[in-house]
Amino acid sequence: MLNRLKGVFKSFQQHNVKIAYQADATMAYIIRTEECTSCATCVQECPMDAIIENGKEKYIIISDLCTDCGSCADVCPEEAIRGS
Numbered sequence: 001m002l003n004r005l006k007g008v009f010k011s012f013q014q015h016n017v018k019i020a021y022q023a024d025a026t027m028a029y030i031i032r033t034e035e036c037t038s039c040a041t042c043v044q045e046c047p048m049d050a051i052i053e054n055g056k057e058k059y060i061i062i063s064d065l066c067t068d069c070g071s072c073a074d075v076c077p078e079e080a081i082r083g084s
């Protein structure tokens with residue numbers, strides 16, 4: 001898991017974060033950062049610890065860890081998490 005996280009952070013360093021996750025066509029759920037209020041409710045709900053802060057007090061979903069359970073989308077008060 002550590003190596004996968006290192007790969008994700010390397011991707012963040014090489015690309016704008018927003019571009020990096022939007023370009024991942026296999027991801028079923030994404031966080032729309034413009035609608036996210038950084039409440040962290042989704043972070044607490046995710047059984048896979050797949051949601052992390054991206055350094056700008058916004059959150060992103062790590063697609064390699066996400067099992068597409070949809071729990072985060074169910075609890076987001078802003079409806080900022082959408083299936084793709």
Ligand code: SF4
Nearest residue numbers: 036037039040042076
């Ligand atoms: S629950 Fe929604 S508003 Fe709160 S941090 Fe997650 S995506 Fe952002």
Ligand code: SF4
Nearest residue numbers: 046066067069070072
């Ligand atoms: S869909 Fe499920 S596994 Fe994926 S980020 Fe949301 S709560 Fe976590």
